[in-house]
Amino acid sequence: MRWTPAQTVEEEKTFHLPSTIQSDIAIAQAARISHIKEIAARAGISNDDLEYYGKYKAKLPLKLIDENKISQSKLILVTAISPTPAGEGKTTISVGLADGLNRIGKKAMAVLREPSLGPVFGMKGGATGGGYSQLVPMEDINLHFTGDFNAVEKANNLLAALIDNNIQSKTRNLGIDPRTITWKRVMDMNDRALRHIVIGLGGTADGIPRSDGFNITPASEVMAILCLSKSIDDLKARLGNILVGFTAKEEPVYARQLNAAGAMALLLKDAIKPNLVQTLEGNPAILHGGPFANIAQGTNSILATRMGLSLSDYVVTEAGFGADLGSEKFMNIKCGYAGLQPHAIILVATIRALRHHGGAKKAAYNTPDLEKVKSGFENLEKHIENCRKFGLTPVVAINHFETDSEEEIKFVQTQCERLGVKAILCKGWSLGGDGMKEIAEAVVENIESGVNQFKALYDWKIPVEDKIRTIAREIYGADDVEYSPKARVGLELIKKLGFDSLPVCMAKTQKSFSDNETKIGRPRNFIVTVREFEYAAGAGFVIPILGDMMRMPGLPPTPVAEGMDIDSEGKISGLS
Numbered sequence: 001m002r003w004t005p006a007q008t009v010e011e012e013k014t015f016h017l018p019s020t021i022q023s024d025i026a027i028a029q030a031a032r033i034s035h036i037k038e039i040a041a042r043a044g045i046s047n048d049d050l051e052y053y054g055k056y057k058a059k060l061p062l063k064l065i066d067e068n069k070i071s072q073s074k075l076i077l078v079t080a081i082s083p084t085p086a087g088e089g090k091t092t093i094s095v096g097l098a099d100g101l102n103r104i105g106k107k108a109m110a111v112l113r114e115p116s117l118g119p120v121f122g123m124k125g126g127a128t129g130g131g132y133s134q135l136v137p138m139e140d141i142n143l144h145f146t147g148d149f150n151a152v153e154k155a156n157n158l159l160a161a162l163i164d165n166n167i168q169s170k171t172r173n174l175g176i177d178p179r180t181i182t183w184k185r186v187m188d189m190n191d192r193a194l195r196h197i198v199i200g201l202g203g204t205a206d207g208i209p210r211s212d213g214f215n216i217t218p219a220s221e222v223m224a225i226l227c228l229s230k231s232i233d234d235l236k237a238r239l240g241n242i243l244v245g246f247t248a249k250e251e252p253v254y255a256r257q258l259n260a261a262g263a264m265a266l267l268l269k270d271a272i273k274p275n276l277v278q279t280l281e282g283n284p285a286i287l288h289g290g291p292f293a294n295i296a297q298g299t300n301s302i303l304a305t306r307m308g309l310s311l312s313d314y315v316v317t318e319a320g321f322g323a324d325l326g327s328e329k330f331m332n333i334k335c336g337y338a339g340l341q342p343h344a345i346i347l348v349a350t351i352r353a354l355r356h357h358g359g360a361k362k363a364a365y366n367t368p369d370l371e372k373v374k375s376g377f378e379n380l381e382k383h384i385e386n387c388r389k390f391g392l393t394p395v396v397a398i399n400h401f402e403t404d405s406e407e408e409i410k411f412v413q414t415q416c417e418r419l420g421v422k423a424i425l426c427k428g429w430s431l432g433g434d435g436m437k438e439i440a441e442a443v444v445e446n447i448e449s450g451v452n453q454f455k456a457l458y459d460w461k462i463p464v465e466d467k468i469r470t471i472a473r474e475i476y477g478a479d480d481v482e483y484s485p486k487a488r489v490g491l492e493l494i495k496k497l498g499f500d501s502l503p504v505c506m507a508k509t510q511k512s513f514s515d516n517e518t519k520i521g522r523p524r525n526f527i528v529t530v531r532e533f534e535y536a537a538g539a540g541f542v543i544p545i546l547g548d549m550m551r552m553p554g555l556p557p558t559p560v561a562e563g564m565d566i567d568s569e570g571k572i573s574g575l576s
Contacts, residue, residue: 023576024126024128024129024130024131024134024138024576025126025138025139025572025573025575025576026576027131027132027134027280028128028134028136028137028138028139028280028576029138029571031136031280033056033136033278034278034282035055035056036050036052036055036056036057036058036276036277036278037050037058038282039276039277039278039282039283039284040058040276040284042282042283042284043109043284043311043312045060045064045276045311049061049063049064050276051270051273053146053275054140056136056137056277056278057137057140057141057145057146057275057276058275058276059146059270059273059274059275059276060274060275060276060286060307061273062231062272062273062303062307064307064310064311065303065306065307065310066310069309069310069311070306070309070310070340072313073309073310073312073313073314073315074313074314074315074343074344074447075305075309075315075317075340075341075342075343075344076097076314076315076316076317076343076344076345076346076443076447077317077319077327077330077342077344077345077346078093078094078097078316078318078319078345078346078348078397079318079319079322079323079326079327079345079346079347079348079383079387080321080322080323080347080348080349080383081322081323081347081348081349081353081354081357081379081380081383082322082324082353082357082379082383082510082511082512082513082520083322083353083510083511084350084352084353084356084365085123085362085511086123087124088349088350088353088399089130089348089350089399089429090318090320090348091112091127091128091129091130091318092129092130092131092133092134092399092428092429093133093346093348093397093426093428093436094110094112094129094316094317094318095110095112095128095129095133095134095135095279095285095316095428096129096133096426096428096429096432096433096435096436097110097316097346097397097436097439097440097443098110098279098283098285098314098316099133099279099280099281099283099428099432099433099436100433100434100435100436100437100438100439100440101314101316101440101443101444102281102283102433103433103434103436103437103440104437104440104441104444106313106314106440106444107312107313107314108283108312108313108314108315108316109283109284109285109286109308109311109312109314109315109316110135110279110283110285110286110315110316110317111274111285111286111287111288111300111304111305111307111308111315111316111317112135112285112286112287112300112317112318113287113288113289113290113291113298113300113318113320114141114145114148114149114275114287114288114289115127115128115141115145115290116149116188116216116217116218116290116292117142117143117144117149117188117189118188118189118190118216118217118218118553119190119553120142120143120560120575121189121555121559121560121561121564122190122553122555122556122559122560122561123556123559123560124560125560125564125574125575125576126138126142126575126576127142128141128142130576131428131429131432132280132428132429132430132431132432132435133279133280133428133429133432133433133436134279134280135277135278135280135285135287136277136278136279136280137277138575138576139572139575141277141287142575143575145275145287146270146275147270147271148226148270148271148275148288148289148290149188149217149218149290150188151267151268151270151271152217152220152222152223152226152268152271153186153187153188153217153220154267155222155239155264155265155267155268156185156186156217156220156221156222157185158260158263158264158267159183159222159242159244159255159258159260159264160183160185160212162258162259162260163176163181163183163244163245163258164199164200164207164208166258167207167208167210168207168208174247174253174257174258175247175248175249176244176245176246176247176253177245177246177247177248178208178210178245179210179211180245180246181210181212181244181245182243182244182245182534182535183242183244183245184212184213184214184215184551185212185213185214185215186214186215186217186219186220186222187214187216187217188216188217188218189216190216190552190553190555190559191214191552191554191555192552192553192554192555194213194214194552195213195214195550195552196211196213197212197213197214198210198211198212199212213552214552215551215552216292216551216552216553218290218291218292218296219291219292219295219296219551219552221242221536221538221539222239222264222268223289223290223291223296224291224296224297224536224538224539224541225238225239225242225538225539226271226272226289226301227288227289227291227297227299227300227301227302227334228297228301228302228333228334228337228338228539228540229272229301229302229303230302230303230337230338232272235265235268235272236261236262236265237261238538238539239255239260239261239264239265239538240254240255240256240260240261240538241254241255241256241537241538241540242254242255242260242537242538243497243535243537243538244258252497254537255538272303273303274287274288274301274303274304274307275287275288280432281432281433284311284312286300286304286307286308287300287304288300288301288303288304289301289304291320292320293319293320293321293325293326293329293510294320294321294325294507294508294509294510294549295505295507295543295549295551296329296505296536296539297326297329297330297333297334297505297539297541298320298321298325298326298329298330299317299318299319299320299326299329299330299334300317300318302334302337302340305317305334305338305340306338306340309340321510322383322510323347323383323386323387324383324386324476324508324513325506325508325510327345327386327387328386328457328471328475328506329505329506330342331390331454331456331457332457332458332471332503332504333503333505333540333541335454335456336456336460336503337540341454342392342452342454343447343452343454344392344395344443344446344447344452345387345390345392345395345452346395346396346397346439346443347380347383347384347387347394347395347396347397348396348397348399349380349396349397349398349399349412349423350398350399350401351373351398351401351403351404351405351408351409351412352365352366352401352403352404353376353379354372354373354376354377354379354380354408354412355367355369355372355373355376356376356520357376357378357379357520357521357522358371358372358373358374358375358376358377358521359372359375359376359520359521360372360376366401366403367403368403368404368405368407368408369408370405370407370408370411373408373411373412374411375521376521377411377412377415378521378522379513379520379521379522380396380412380416381415381419381522382477382513382522384396384416384419386474386475389457389474389475390454390455390456390457391452391453391454391455392452392454393420393421393446393451393452394421395421395422395423395424395439395442395443395446396412396416396421396422396423396424397423397424397426397439398412398413398423398424398425398426399428399429400425400426400427400429400430400435409425413425422442422446424438424439424442425438426438426439457470457471457474457475458470458471460501460502460503461501463500464491464494464499464500464502464504464542465481465491467503467504468481468504468506468530468544469481471504471506472528475513476508476513476514476528477513477522477523477524477526478513478514478526478527478528479525479526479527480527481527481528481529481530482527482528482529483529483530484529484530484531484532486531486532487530487531487532487533487544487545490532490533491533493533493535494533494535494542497535497537499535499537499542502537502540502541503540503541503542504541504542504543504544505536505539505541505542505543506543506544506546507534507543507544507545507546507549508528508546508547508549509546509547509549514528515528515529515546515547517547528546529546529547530544530545530546531545531546531547531548532545533545560574
């Protein structure tokens with residue numbers, strides 16, 4: 001396939017040398033963005049295959065997936081240590097690494113998730129990378145993009161409407177017990193007031209009164225299904241398998257019994273197609289899907305990943321939150337359904353996160369403290385151990401901040417070397433691909449060395465309890481697993497419904513290896529408790545709930561939305 005470098009050597013010498021620190025959005029707005037047809041041409045994609053969404057983004061047809069090419073390309077997974085609330089910069093590293101690989105002459109593409117509006121207006125302010133390792137058009141990607149999240153929301157809420165309509169019906173009623181309905185409505189915004197609501201009030205024409213609630217769109221099973229589907233037919237089958245509730249006789253009711261799958265798939269007919277954008281350095285990138293990693297699988301779609309592998313030699317993809325969540329689910333769920341395997345894994349760490357895990361308070365995250373870093377290193381060490389349990393020796397990416405001290409960086413690198421792992425200082429935020437060439441070289445060397453032989457952590461055929469215990473002990477470091485009485489009932493239901501052979505998608509806090517977010521670092525001598533189960537039969541996994549997990553976040557005391565604006569010329573501010 002044809003692949004045209006985004007920049008000449010001469011351009012590389014002068015690319016982005018900022019005299020002052022700028023915001024992410026200022027950097028993105030100052031960039032010269034190529035028309036998307038030029039980006040497509042660099043990846044060997046014909047103009048006739050593009051479905052344009054303006055000048056800078058386009059949908060890609062599924063026919064671009066080439067099964068023969070997939071087996072020849074290399075898949076690189078980017079994950080991280082247990083994060084601080086601000087995150088550790090996996091997307092920045094992912095974009096920067098793709099640019100860095102292109103800088104050293106490799107045909108590389110970033111294939112990532114789409115941002116959710118909830119975190120964008122809540123705490124993050126944007127999720128397209130940062131500094132000079134960003135995806136553009138930054139504003140469009142963060143604000144509605146190509147409408148994929150809207151389509152997921154509408155498909156989800158169509159099923160909710162069909163459920164309530166069936167309960168109301170006198171002629172086609174399936175006998176659903178309203179008290180057992182597990183399907184909730186969704187919207188893509190942090191709105192805690194909608195977590196628990198009562199619907200159907202007003203009179204007999206307004207529905208049957210019952211308890212309900214809203215989840216955030218990325219937490220919808222429809223989003224998980226979209227990202228695990230391999231075709232339109234597979235999508236429809238999975239949508240039909242959604243468990244919505246039970247009858248009064250305790251018989252399960254699925255979406256296919258409501259004749260919902262066809263119409264839901266119709267709403268997702270464009271959303272199933274991956275989206276093409278570009279990095280600041282003009283390299284092709286694909287964005288598609290956006291399930292959260294603490295309550296879903298936390299990775300982009302199978303279709304997008306396979307398409308990226310069809311169009312490039314190296315695909316850099318990302319799994320949400322720490323490696324105990326997104327990465328574990330990528331390995332045990334996505335790879336199982338997709339028939340894929342990662343050839344390398346990047347473990348993102350920041351000095352400030354290590355200070356956090358060493359006991360530093362939020363106000364001191366940016367204050368050099370070697371002792372705190374030494375204490376917090378055990379969190380990184382556990383994640384390194386976990387990567388090796390999947391047959392992968394990680395490359396540690398130290399995402400550089402100006403507040404990092406030389407001695408803190410040197411300590412991390414020395415300790416990683418002691419463990420047989422390379423730790424590379426990454427300056428993608430400030431230098432783009434030029435600041436990522438060293439880790440790009442290290443990743444290629446890691447792949448070509450043959451040290452990585454991927455293996456799943458567990459066999460799907462073993463009982464659900466064994467799968468949960470394996471993850472808890474091996475990945476979290478727990479001594480054992482306990483089940484609440486409600487969870488025990490859930491285990492019996494799993495067996496009754498025939499879900500015992502499905503993989504498990506653990507719902508757990510991202511702040512700790514344990515189910516207690518206050519246990520930072522590397523907790524020991526603890527037991528995790530499964531409070532209850534949810535059943536994502538359409539997506540194809542069961543969800544053990546550890547602790548008090550919320551599917552509808554709330555806004556922080558001072559949402560970043562309060563600092564956002566748009567002027568009369570259409571220029572956006574505060575989105576970074």
